[in-house]
Amino acid sequence: MKATGIVVEYNPLHNGHVYHAQQAKSKTAADIVIAVMSGNFLQRGEPAFVDKWTRTKMALASGVDIVFELPYRFATGNAPVFAQGAIELLDAAGCSAFCFGSEDGTIEPFQNSLQLIDRHAQEYETAVKKAVSEGVSYPMALNQAYKTILAEQPSLSVADLSMPNNILGFHYMEAARSIGSSMKAMTIKRMGAGYHDDSLDRQQIASATGIRKSFFGSETLDEVSDFIPPVTKQLLYEWQTERAVFGNWESFYPFLRFVILRDGPSRLRAIADVSEGIENLIFRAAQSHDSFQSFMDAVKSKRYTWTRIQRMLTHILTGFTKTRRAEMEKPTYLRLLGMTNEGRAYLNVRKKELSLPLISKVASFSDPSLDMDITASDIYALALGDGSSAAKTGLDYHTSPIMEDHFSFKSLK
């Protein structure tokens, strides 16, 4: 059996994601699609809209056969770290190809970019460091350095590394090369949730961000239903009915503020990504702001991207210290969140060839990175809950992988 890997967040899963999974499978003539998916905290340093099990159900109902969790350490890392973790897991899972969404859907420009940067490695690195030292944000510095070396070969067709999806794609390819993976790199044109809908006035909800925003605005579930598969709609409806609130920083802010005030600048300094005195700014802002929005307005600056600050805040919330991070340099397990029958057939055949241990019960495995994933789940549940079922912790111990047989998404497909 042949598997193709994809890297996803599904926050939440929309029609563009269904298209991506289908294309990844058909274009590579694969038997199954394996997704490596972020847990409850995401790459932009945000709590997920709905938890990882709900998003796993969305995935399994939409063309994905196996979902592995991208551990917290990688899921909340910058683009190179995120990509490294995801690619190592797809490789360990035995995928023969991986397929990412990009702005124009052709792989050659990425290959050219990779070779170009490779040939100018030192020049590139120096330019990045120089820009960062001048106060330029890291993603911006990468892009500037890239443009510098590009200028020497203006005729070459290269990837536009100012686009977020392209940046990730580039790092996936770089990561695959760095571990000598035999996986074939593929890309397909990225589609928004509303790719089959041309009306301009609907563009604002034609992305995962737009769909989330619509829930915090006046729109109802019905108004976004053209952009999401029925199973996403059903699961969002159930979540809303049960918990009343979706994952978002504003709801998590009382807990974030609590730990900022409790720990104080000296202990905030020990948290991953917190550096250069920003702990004092964060502490002072928490003292005087009682909403996340006004807190962020006080913390943000030219020196740090919004995303970088949010990642710090995620780490503060979850207690992810520099010491903890140092214990988890590489992925050490394949944590199964769910699978279809086809996915199970694949794992039955390939189980022994996996290059990392397969975990379907967390209690049977001991690992610092897994402990962090469990903590992150508990923190997410507690911060979201108000004494209701959402405030149950230890979900990772009590939740079995989602199995097609036990989950009634067939009818919703």
Place this chain on the structure above:
Amino acid sequence: MKATGIVVEYNPLHNGHVYHAQQAKSKTAADIVIAVMSGNFLQRGEPAFVDKWTRTKMALASGVDIVFELPYRFATGNAPVFAQGAIELLDAAGCSAFCFGSEDGTIEPFQNSLQLIDRHAQEYETAVKKAVSEGVSYPMALNQAYKTILAEQPSLSVADLSMPNNILGFHYMEAARSIGSSMKAMTIKRMGAGYHDDSLDRQQIASATGIRKSFFGSETLDEVSDFIPPVTKQLLYEWQTERAVFGNWESFYPFLRFVILRDGPSRLRAIADVSEGIENLIFRAAQSHDSFQSFMDAVKSKRYTWTRIQRMLTHILTGFTKTRRAEMEKPTYLRLLGMTNEGRAYLNVRKKELSLPLISKVASFSDPSLDMDITASDIYALALGDGSSAAKTGLDYHTSPIMEDHFSFKSLK
């Protein structure tokens, strides 16, 4: 002007406390009464029923002229630490006497106890250590050791050190002696809230504990009003109307649980009073219990008193580490929470003779212990609040000492 000192928690202030303040003043022929009062966390390791400013108002309306805050480090310490902090502050404030409540209201048995233990210092210490090493709780060990040396002088009239008020009284005297204080030790018979009410069926609300319990039960404010002065009733009513909830562990538990799960056993170990592996028990209990009551049922054991566990939990909640505690061995300031006109007159005259700096604005003074008091206030406000005014932090910066002129308790007296 002559001042007599008392040590109080006023959780909340009831008629027995009014009696104590009045007697302390009249029996010592003092001009004013100075109270050293715990902040928002108390000696039994509990959040205060209402905050320190509200309790200061109660105090100033009930016979106390000056309220100084007992810093967090001492307010949440065991009896010797609590007593040491309180007595050093009363001494620094220039009191010529201090007066504590005891079971039978005579000072000689305490003096005898002190001398007796003094003469048998080594024997006493050895017996305490032995009992603790055998798994006996600290207060129980003290009492056992005390009985051992008592057995040699059965005819001597000594204090019964199995009673909480007597234990504190004993430690006040011990502390006063240890710093060579010239303050005269006094005691009066302790009175419950219902000391003027003989009906047995009202005994259950005739103490501060009973009054608090009645608020969490079916009783209303009116039903306890025979036991509290009108000003206490008025302030409790205002608090209830504004915040809907009184300080209690059950309300604080979501935040406590959050930080226990976030920090994990290895970081819990760094917290003051957490020792000997109890961090693992605390962590596991937080994983599986979603109410404070069931959490405590899982944590409590013969080895630790309920109070000792609650103190650990208070320190976990506020992030009070062993390292932080080591920075504050002795009281370093007199933090003014409020005063009457008589209190102000006293301070005007005696200001220069105070042996510790007088703080009426926290922003003007920098001290690790004061930082901890400020943190504790913020933690209390956040844990109690739900986005309402109670969730405001930085109250210590924004709240001036309560002044008789600005607070309308006169009419309520």
